[in-house]
Amino acid sequence: xxxxxxxxxxxxxxxxxxxxxxxxxxxxxxxxxxxxxxxxxxxxxxxxxxxxxxxxxxxxxxxxxxxxxxxxxxxxxxxxxxxxxxxxxxxxxxxxxxxxxxxxxxxxxxxxxxxxxxxxxxxxxxxxxxxxxxxxxxxxxxx
Amino acid sequence: xxxxxxxxxxxxxxxxxxxxxxxxxxxxxxxxxxxxxxxxxxxxxxxxxxxxxxxxxxxxxxxxxxxxxxxxxxxxxxxxxxxxxxxxxxxxxxxxxxxxxxxxxxxxxxxxxxxxxxxxxxxxxxxxxxxxxxxxxxxxxxxxxxxxxxxxxxxxxxxxxxxxxxxxxxxxxxxxxxxxxxxxxxxxxxxxxxxxxxxxxxxxxxxxxxxxxxxxxxxxxxxxxxxxxxxxxxxxxxxxxxxxxxxxxxxxxxxxxxxxxxxxxxxxxxxxxxxxxxxxxxxxxxxxxxxxxxxxxxxxxxxxxxxxxxxxxxxxxxxxxxxxxxxxxxxxxxxxxxxxxxxxxxxxxxxxxxxxxxxxxxxxxxxxxxxxxxxxxxxxxxxxxxxxxxxxxxxxxxxxxxxxxxxxxxxxxxxxxxxxxxxxxxxxxxxxxxxxxxxxxxxxxxxxxxxxxxxxxxxxxxxxxxxxxxxxxxxxxxxxxxxxxxxxxxxxxxxxxxxxxxxxxxxxxxxxxxxxxxxxxxxxxxxxxxxxxxxxxxxxxxxxxxxxxxxxxxxxxxxxxxxxxxxxxxxxxxxxxxxxxxxxxxxxxxxxxxxxxx
Numbered sequence: 001x002x003x004x005x006x007x008x009x010x011x012x013x014x015x016x017x018x019x020x021x022x023x024x025x026x027x028x029x030x031x032x033x034x035x036x037x038x039x040x041x042x043x044x045x046x047x048x049x050x051x052x053x054x055x056x057x058x059x060x061x062x063x064x065x066x067x068x069x070x071x072x073x074x075x076x077x078x079x080x081x082x083x084x085x086x087x088x089x090x091x092x093x094x095x096x097x098x099x100x101x102x103x104x105x106x107x108x109x110x111x112x113x114x115x116x117x118x119x120x121x122x123x124x125x126x127x128x129x130x131x132x133x134x135x136x137x138x139x140x141x142x143x
Numbered sequence: 144x145x146x147x148x149x150x151x152x153x154x155x156x157x158x159x160x161x162x163x164x165x166x167x168x169x170x171x172x173x174x175x176x177x178x179x180x181x182x183x184x185x186x187x188x189x190x191x192x193x194x195x196x197x198x199x200x201x202x203x204x205x206x207x208x209x210x211x212x213x214x215x216x217x218x219x220x221x222x223x224x225x226x227x228x229x230x231x232x233x234x235x236x237x238x239x240x241x242x243x244x245x246x247x248x249x250x251x252x253x254x255x256x257x258x259x260x261x262x263x264x265x266x267x268x269x270x271x272x273x274x275x276x277x278x279x280x281x282x283x284x285x286x287x288x289x290x291x292x293x294x295x296x297x298x299x300x301x302x303x304x305x306x307x308x309x310x311x312x313x314x315x316x317x318x319x320x321x322x323x324x325x326x327x328x329x330x331x332x333x334x335x336x337x338x339x340x341x342x343x344x345x346x347x348x349x350x351x352x353x354x355x356x357x358x359x360x361x362x363x364x365x366x367x368x369x370x371x372x373x374x375x376x377x378x379x380x381x382x383x384x385x386x387x388x389x390x391x392x393x394x395x396x397x398x399x400x401x402x403x404x405x406x407x408x409x410x411x412x413x414x415x416x417x418x419x420x421x422x423x424x425x426x427x428x429x430x431x432x433x434x435x436x437x438x439x440x441x442x443x444x445x446x447x448x449x450x451x452x453x454x455x456x457x458x459x460x461x462x463x464x465x466x467x468x469x470x471x472x473x474x475x476x477x478x479x480x481x482x483x484x485x486x487x488x489x490x491x492x493x494x495x496x497x498x499x500x501x502x503x504x505x506x507x508x509x510x511x512x513x514x515x516x517x518x519x520x521x522x523x524x525x526x527x528x529x530x531x532x533x534x535x536x537x538x539x540x541x542x543x544x545x546x547x548x549x550x551x552x553x554x555x556x557x558x559x560x561x562x563x564x565x566x567x568x569x570x571x572x573x574x575x576x577x578x579x580x581x582x583x584x585x586x587x588x589x590x591x592x593x594x595x596x597x598x599x600x601x602x603x604x605x606x607x608x609x610x611x612x613x614x615x616x617x618x619x620x621x622x623x624x625x626x627x628x629x630x631x632x633x634x635x636x637x638x639x640x641x642x643x644x645x646x647x648x649x650x651x652x653x654x655x656x657x658x659x660x661x662x663x664x665x666x667x668x669x670x671x672x673x674x675x676x677x678x679x680x681x682x683x684x685x686x687x688x689x690x691x692x693x694x695x696x697x698x699x700x701x702x703x704x705x706x707x708x709x710x711x712x713x714x715x716x717x718x719x720x721x722x723x724x725x726x727x728x729x730x731x732x733x734x735x736x737x738x739x740x741x
Contacts, residue, residue, distance in 0.1 A: 021540070118532060123539075
């Protein structure tokens with residue numbers, strides 16, 4: 001389970017910390033890699049630029065992807081993930097503040113595996129993250 | 144067979160019949176006249192024969208008297224009579240030239256006559272110049288006897304000639320009578336035929352005249368109708384023959400063209416009427432004029448031209464259609480032109496076009512504004528919520544992980560931060576909900592509001608099971624509207640009623656439907672805190688509150704949302720309330736009779 005990386009793409013430092021905290025509180029000890037914009041996220045996944053030396057074979061167990069990101073937005077990142085053979089089947093969960101129906105539809109259309117709206121309430125948020133981790137890290141089988 | 148041929152045939156037949164009778168009549172009349180000539184001829188012969196005898200007797204008489212008196216005068220009588228008689232014989236010879244038999248008889252009679260005169264002369268010679276008889280009586284007697292015998296022979300010859308002529312006369316008379324009868328019958332038949340033909344002609348002519356009169360009356364009536372139509376028609380109509388002479392030019396055409404029919408030849412019409420292409424400046428060539436084109440056999444439809452002349456100084460746009468006017472054999476006799484003044488229509492079209500452009504521009508503005516609003520809502524949804532979440536979350540972390548260090552007052556303040564931030568979160572959610580309702584597409588369907596009310600009531604009760612509220616929900620309140628929006632509407636009204644009856648031990652919430660002036664009105668009634676009607680105008684504004692936050696929780700967008708939903712359904716909402724005596728919210732969904740009939 002240690003090898004299973006959680007890849008968090010989040011530009012807001014508060015949300016990053018809260019998400020990591022919620023994961024840790026849920027006793028999820030997996031390595032958490034954070035990217036702060038869309039371009040960086042793709043660089044990591046495709047081992048480009050700053051991540052040139054990264055081992056291509058090690059891919060995250062789950063990607064937690066915010067929609068509103070600098071440079072490339074979440075949907076664009078998702079499209080490129082799905083377009084590439086290496087990351088085609090990567091489980092991607094959209095983690096966003098948006099409750100817009102349109103955002104939800106676009107995300108699923110682009111191939112998101114699930115869509116979670118960040119609750120304002122701390123407790124609900126922690127619960128949501130906990131269940132998310134449980135499902136994707138323990139129960140889900142990747143190809 | 145056409146009437147004309149029949150009439151011709153009839154007249155031809157009549158002509159032949161009349162000609163036939165005419166020729167016959169002529170033939171018979173000339174035949175009769177010939178016969179009559181012959182009768183006259185015979186009578187003449189008879190008369191001459193009788194006179195011959197008379198002359199003979201006169202000569203004999205003269206000689207006889209001479210012998211008795213010796214008067215020379217009497218002997219002269221003998222000579223005169225002899226001369227006259229030979230003259231008659233010459234006439235008779237002449238007359239009987241055509242009849243050889245009679246001629247022969249006459250020739251036979253001639254020696255007898257000569258002999259008789261010889262006899263008479265010898266008798267006269269018996270007397271000498273002194274008037275004394277010098278011959279003896281026996282000679283006298285002998286001469287007397289021979290003379291009587293000759294006389295008898297002459298009489299017999301004359302009688303024979305006469306009877307022959309009389310026989311001829313009878314035969315000619317019979318022939319002429321017969322011819323006369325035939326001619327009479329012919330004349331009768333011809334008269335009858337003539338009368339029949341005249342009668343038939345009269346009948347046919349009369350019938351033709353009546354028919355012609357009827358046709359002419361019909362034509363006049365048609366002409367009057369055409370004239371009335373042309374006079375009253377709002378479209379201009381112009382008809383001209385192939386020489387360019389106008390035969391019809393109705394008042395509308397005169398009004399549109401600014402002047403009546405031009406006496407000038409067609410090549411001057413452009414100048415006369417001021418005809419231009421729609422660009423208003425290029426003069427139209429004579430060959431391009433619709434009337435000229437249609438006279439050449441072309442059909443012209445809605446050809447637009449511009450007219451500016453002294454009759455139409457402001458100019459006018461005309462739509463002109465033209466058709467060739469053809470005769471029975473298909474040859475072109477002229478052209479018919481229909482003219483419509485489209486100046487006002489073009490102006491109206493232009494106005495409509497401008498209006499549409501303006502409308503399109505405003506629509507674009509509106510669409511832009513909507514798009515702006517959408518992106519604004521999106522920003523609110525995403526960006527405003529994030530800091531709120533941070534505030535709440537970090538305050539909670541502070542309380543959880545560092546509570547002991549904060550002290551009691553510190554924990555209280557941190558709790559206030561959490562409460563304030565949570566309220567802000569709800570405000571944002573409410574705002575988003577409100578804006579979402581504005582944009583969402585309305586989908587009308589049949590909705591059972593009673594059932595919906597029961598579900599909402601059950602949910603409220605489940606969320607706060609400790610509360611005792613008496614729900615009174617009437618069944619069968621159906622409505623037509625968008626299920627999701629109506630659910631939001633009912634939830635908000637019920638949540639309000641639930642909230643404001645909090646302090647009532649005997650809390651009661653009612654829902655029902657009634658008919659007001661034929662329209663379905665739905666209502667949600669509670670016996671809660673109510674409000675003063677003088678603030679009712681503030682009721683449906685966003686973030687407007689009639690109660691303090693500490694008294695009743697709420698964001699102030701609930702009723703604003705309700706009103707928006709009702710407006711989108713084309714309905715109305717109003718309230719009736721008194722402080723501490725509860726409130727009733729009434730609403731309608733669609734102002735039509737179909738709704739009322741439900």
